[in-house]
Amino acid sequence: MLQNESQDIEAATATLQAQPDSKTRRYDRQLRLWAASGQAALEAARILVTSGSATSTSVLKNLVLPGIGHFTILDASTTAPADAGNNFFLNADASIGKPRAAEAVPLLRELNDSVDGVADVRDLAALLDTPEGRQFVAGFSLVIAHNLPKTTVEKLADLLWQDPLYPPLMVVRSAGFLADFYIQFHEHCVIESHSETAPALRLTKPFPALQAWADSTDYDTLDPTEHAHIPFVIILIKEADKWRAEHNGALPKAYAEQKAFKAAVLARQKKLDEENFEEAEAQAVRLWTEKGVPSDVQALLDLPALAPDASPNVAFHALLQTLRAFVSDPAGPGTLPLTATLPDMKTDTESYVRLQWQYKEQARVENVRFKELLRATHPDVSIDDALADAFVKNAHHIKLLRGRPFGAFARDAAALASALDMAPKETLTHLGLNALSAVLERSAEVTPEALTAEIQAAVGAGVVLPEDELENVVEELARAPTADLPNTAAFLGGMLAQEAIKMVTKQYVPVNGYCVVDLIGSTTGVVGAV
Amino acid sequence: MATTTISNGAAIAQDWPGRYYHVDQVLDRPGPRTDESFLAGEGVKDFLRNKCKILVIGAGGLGCEILANLALSGFKDIHVIDMDTIDISNLNRQFLFRPKDVGKPKATVAAAFIMSRVPGVKVTPYYGKIQDKDDDYYLQFNLVICGLDSVEARRWINATLVNLVDPENPESLKPLIDGGTEGFKGQARVILPTISSCYECSLDMLNKPTAFPICTIANTPRLPEHCIEWASVLEWPRVHGDKKLDTDDPEHIGWLYKIASARAQEFKIEGVTWSLTQGVVKNIIPAIASTNAIIAASCCNEAFKIATSSAAYLNNYFMLIGTDGVYSFTFEHEKRADCPVCGGEAVDMTISKELTVDKFIETLIERQDIQIKKPSLSSGSKHIYFQAPQQLEEATRPNLEKTVSELVDDGGEITVTASSLPFSLSLRIHYS
Ligand SMILES: [Zn+2]
Numbered sequence A: 001m002l003q004n005e006s007q008d009i010e011a012a013t014a015t016l017q018a019q020p021d022s023k024t025r026r027y028d029r030q031l032r033l034w035a036a037s038g039q040a041a042l043e044a045a046r047i048l049v050t051s052g053s054a055t056s057t058s059v060l061k062n063l064v065l066p067g068i069g070h071f072t073i074l075d076a077s078t079t080a081p082a083d084a085g086n087n088f089f090l091n092a093d094a095s096i097g098k099p100r101a102a103e104a105v106p107l108l109r110e111l112n113d114s115v116d117g118v119a120d121v122r123d124l125a126a127l128l129d130t131p132e133g134r135q136f137v138a139g140f141s142l143v144i145a146h147n148l149p150k151t152t153v154e155k156l157a158d159l160l161w162q163d164p165l166y167p168p169l170m171v172v173r174s175a176g177f178l179a180d181f182y183i184q185f186h187e188h189c190v191i192e193s194h195s196e197t198a199p200a201l202r203l204t205k206p207f208p209a210l211q212a213w214a215d216s217t218d219y220d221t222l223d224p225t226e227h228a229h230i231p232f233v234i235i236l237i238k239e240a241d242k243w244r245a246e247h248n249g250a251l252p253k254a255y256a257e258q259k260a261f262k263a264a265v266l267a268r269q270k271k272l273d274e275e276n277f278e279e280a281e282a283q284a285v286r287l288w289t290e291k292g293v294p295s296d297v298q299a300l301l302d303l304p305a306l307a308p309d310a311s312p313n314v315a316f317h318a319l320l321q322t323l324r325a326f327v328s329d330p331a332g333p334g335t336l337p338l339t340a341t342l343p344d345m346k347t348d349t350e351s352y353v354r355l356q357w358q359y360k361e362q363a364r365v366e367n368v369r370f371k372e373l374l375r376a377t378h379p380d381v382s383i384d385d386a387l388a389d390a391f392v393k394n395a396h397h398i399k400l401l402r403g404r405p406f407g408a409f410a411r412d413a414a415a416l417a418s419a420l421d422m423a424p425k426e427t428l429t430h431l432g433l434n435a436l437s438a439v440l441e442r443s444a445e446v447t448p449e450a451l452t453a454e455i456q457a458a459v460g461a462g463v464v465l466p467e468d469e470l471e472n473v474v475e476e477l478a479r480a481p482t483a484d485l486p487n488t489a490a491f492l493g494g495m496l497a498q499e500a501i502k503m504v505t506k507q508y509v510p511v512n513g514y515c516v517v518d519l520i521g522s523t524t525g526v527v528g529a530v
Numbered sequence B: 001m002a003t004t005t006i007s008n009g010a011a012i013a014q015d016w017p018g019r020y021y022h023v024d025q026v027l028d029r030p031g032p033r034t035d036e037s038f039l040a041g042e043g044v045k046d047f048l049r050n051k052c053k054i055l056v057i058g059a060g061g062l063g064c065e066i067l068a069n070l071a072l073s074g075f076k077d078i079h080v081i082d083m084d085t086i087d088i089s090n091l092n093r094q095f096l097f098r099p100k101d102v103g104k105p106k107a108t109v110a111a112a113f114i115m116s117r118v119p120g121v122k123v124t125p126y127y128g129k130i131q132d133k134d135d136d137y138y139l140q141f142n143l144v145i146c147g148l149d150s151v152e153a154r155r156w157i158n159a160t161l162v163n164l165v166d167p168e169n170p171e172s173l174k175p176l177i178d179g180g181t182e183g184f185k186g187q188a189r190v191i192l193p194t195i196s197s198c199y200e201c202s203l204d205m206l207n208k209p210t211a212f213p214i215c216t217i218a219n220t221p222r223l224p225e226h227c228i229e230w231a232s233v234l235e236w237p238r239v240h241g242d243k244k245l246d247t248d249d250p251e252h253i254g255w256l257y258k259i260a261s262a263r264a265q266e267f268k269i270e271g272v273t274w275s276l277t278q279g280v281v282k283n284i285i286p287a288i289a290s291t292n293a294i295i296a297a298s299c300c301n302e303a304f305k306i307a308t309s310s311a312a313y314l315n316n317y318f319m320l321i322g323t324d325g326v327y328s329f330t331f332e333h334e335k336r337a338d339c340p341v342c343g344g345e346a347v348d349m350t351i352s353k354e355l356t357v358d359k360f361i362e363t364l365i366e367r368q369d370i371q372i373k374k375p376s377l378s379s380g381s382k383h384i385y386f387q388a389p390q391q392l393e394e395a396t397r398p399n400l401e402k403t404v405s406e407l408v409d410d411g412g413e414i415t416v417t418a419s420s421l422p423f424s425l426s427l428r429i430h431y432s
Helices: A003-012 A022-026 A028-044 A054-064 A081-086 A100-109 A131-138 A150-161 A208-216 A232-246 A255-267 A275-283 A285-289 A295-301 A314-328 A349-377 A385-393 A413-422 A424-441 A448-459 A467-479 A486-505 B021-027 B042-051 B061-073 B106-117 B135-139 B151-164 B200-205 B214-219 B224-240 B250-267 B274-282 B289-308 B357-366 B390-401
Strands: A046-049 A070-074 A116-120 A142-146 A169-175 A178-184 A187-190 A399-402 A514-518 A523-527 B053-057 B077-082 B122-127 B143-147 B176-182 B185-191 B317-321 B327-331 B347-351 B376-379 B382-385 B413-417 B425-431
Touching: A022 A028, A028 A486, A028 B274, A046 A054, A054 A070, A054 A100, A054 A142, A054 A169, A054 A486, A054 B289, A070 A100, A081 B021, A100 A116, A131 A150, A142 A150, A142 A486, A150 A169, A150 A178, A150 A424, A169 A424, A169 A486, A178 A424, A178 A467, A178 A486, A208 A232, A208 A349, A232 A255, A232 A275, A232 A285, A255 A275, A255 A285, A275 A285, A295 A314, A295 A399, A314 A349, A314 A385, A349 A385, A413 A424, A413 A448, A424 A448, A424 A467, A424 A514, A424 A523, A448 A467, A486 A514, A486 B061, A486 B289, A523 B327, B021 B042, B042 B289, B053 B061, B061 B077, B061 B106, B061 B143, B061 B176, B061 B289, B077 B106, B106 B122, B135 B151, B143 B151, B143 B289, B151 B176, B151 B200, B176 B289, B185 B289, B214 B224, B224 B250, B224 B274, B250 B274, B289 B317, B357 B376, B357 B382, B357 B390, B382 B390
Parallel strands: A046 A070, A046 A142, A070 A116, A142 A169, B053 B077, B053 B143, B077 B122, B143 B176, B347 B425
Antiparallel strands: A169 A178, A178 A514, A187 A399, A514 A523, B176 B185, B185 B317, B317 B327, B376 B382, B376 B413, B413 B425
16 A cells, blocks of 8 residues: 555544444444433343243343343242253252242342342232332333233233333233233334335425526536436436326326336436436336325324323424424425435436435435424423434334223124134134133133133124134144243243334334234234224 | 263152142043143153253343243253353343353353253253254254344255255154344244245245445445445455454454444544444344333244143244233244245246346345345256355356356256255246
8 A cells, every 4th residue: 555545544534433342342242223322221121021831041141141121030939849840940850849039049140240130929910909118110111021920911901001101011921832922001102113125215206406406407508427427316306297297287196107207217218227217217206106194193193192101202293393383484494304314326326425415414404494393392392302303314214003991802803703703713722721811820721612701701602703823723722721831931032122212213114003922833913903 | 062961960850749730630530622632740740850951042132931831841852052152231121141151152151041040951062053953963853943133044944944845754844933022023933844935935035135325335324334334345345454344242243343433534434333233233233121021922832732742832823012912923834836946846037038148147136035146047957156166156157257148048947055054945937
């Protein structure tokens, strides 16, 4: 390398980052998914798990490894020979007779030095009967409950539903190859959903700088190299303008029109292999699919607010209302705020960088306008800039889920009837697991007949249940009513941990409804969503 | 590299009463979806715990989980192969490893951990490549589970197990269970070599790896990735000559990062970071414990059901997407009649009469359903082009300029081979 060239590099790279520290290296493969913000949320999380079963420790393993802040295993039982056989986080037969929570905690903690873990050998049912106990349970950021007795899980769910500020509850039930799980929350808001759909490029409503660029581009005065490097964004804006001028201001609608439009784009090529025009043809679909406000975001804008003061999502709702104001602002673009992220395109460096700069600049202007609206409409809500920036940047992908209390689905006759029709296998498995809890609660023998009777009572005597599916469910449950199989436990451990991570980081989208797992057919399905 | 068998003191210990309380519930009686061939009770337990021999390929993210699940399910004779050593970035998910194990072979450490935690289970590690082992080695197992991140290794084991099938000997058919993950997504599948769709049959389902054209990298960089590729593909060999780029060496990554940053600055491109540099040059795929747990559990669950016949097994593909709710899709992937490994029929290919051998090879490399890096071509006894040995390469090199139609008749077959693959591909050529 030449002397001055290497000096240039030194100067240009004076602000380089050093090699990442050991924590970043350890977490590298997950930071690529949820970044430092998600990691910080995980590290702040305090998770209560209400048993030391194989399923429970499997969930915890998958939360300790990525580095949650704290976990407590609440379990009053001693290790049985059966636990020593199916649970990887016990010291095999050496743990038999010792408190299960205390045996499991050190083996989980050794997976990650930075995680704090506590064994609590008090009885959950007793705790739920005292104000101090209830306060203790409600003080965590997330509660996970596997195969609790029916009355205990109902009490726990009732308690945690009482206040939207109480932690979400994940209820998981399993028997042999069958299982289901549910996340109880009032409302869950996601800014970073990591949706893979591309944000709008404003091709049908270009901002002034973009329109000016398109207007000043004259195909005929460009040399062949320049012509082959016009970004597809500019080509499409020009062609759309031309089309509108010739079609009373309308864009191509019918399939034949769209085809004609694409042909017109391709006909602009001066040589056969101008890739930018081929790209413009392929991207033309954006002209008739891109919306100023995508329909799922529009649905959120139209959503009536929950009692906002009591919501832990005050900031999100303030941002949502501001978004509504931004979209209807007569001085604004009438769309969601622009996202600065550009896809790669066939063009030269200079045009691409210039285009990127224009999108960035426009996004900055709209971001400033959004924040003005936010301050004007919500002077009392404190929202830091980083949160508002993230919201504006992800406005195309925001999500809001509303939930119901655990068990509400099974009491909703209309929802059940429709679910039995749409997803009989999953619905019956869910009802079967409800029935199993009920039969086990009264210490009766678990037989297909007993389970069928419970299910029939739950749906109402007059409802006809699909015979084959019913038989498959009740016979399989009666075969292994108390089996916490190692593979089922590991499968659920992964599923629940994925969902817990989504709940805690508020990134990606957690499941809404009862996720039913059948490890014979190797299927999952969701029923009972709101 | 030697095979080490670590014998475990507790291995001889008797199973304690109640140890298999959970698993026995599904082994003592059939369910409504259990095949008639199921031998409930002692017969199936004896086979699982005393006779069944299972091979796990990979002791990484999936492998660690697979070993633990198999051990708890009652498999007692487990073998594991892995050629890697432990890196600090494995510790966020490969839960049998601790910081003190960094640098040690994964297979050995994982095997020792399982044996110390689950009494009576024998895990035999092999620190090396799957290609080191011959047919006799693979024939000793009842089942093979694969938790690999390499497409090439999977194609190799898949082809090996398909070739192993001897119609006269039912024991020669080794079910292959394969898992893979990426971020919150993953898949598990059951392959019955020669009977169901094989790994090769579904090659076109893989995401096409992002490849940046050299002219973009050299002349019109737009993305930070283009600058990083410039540093690693063009600048590294130019500056360092024959010195090989070691993507695990922080100094090498540091150099690439510096060069890429300078280029980015020159072109006013934003976004070159250390992490992105490493991600691009190592082709890093995000990986988390929970997704590995799901997919490994699914693989082991299928292994357990196949080994015991206690319930129907997956037919034959389970795909999970956990980014937006929980979405999964279970389906039967169809066998391809022209699969080069299990199909037997030649792949039909129509090409221009003017196409040169050189361009024809380029076309082959780009085809998603073929995915071959350095193909050698022959037609009948005629050599068209050979990548190696050197003499043969030199002798056949002049053919690169010729058109395929000069060398092969319409309807003729070309046999394609590559050193990385244990099978050959037959193409039937037609001219347009
Ligand atoms: Zn095949």
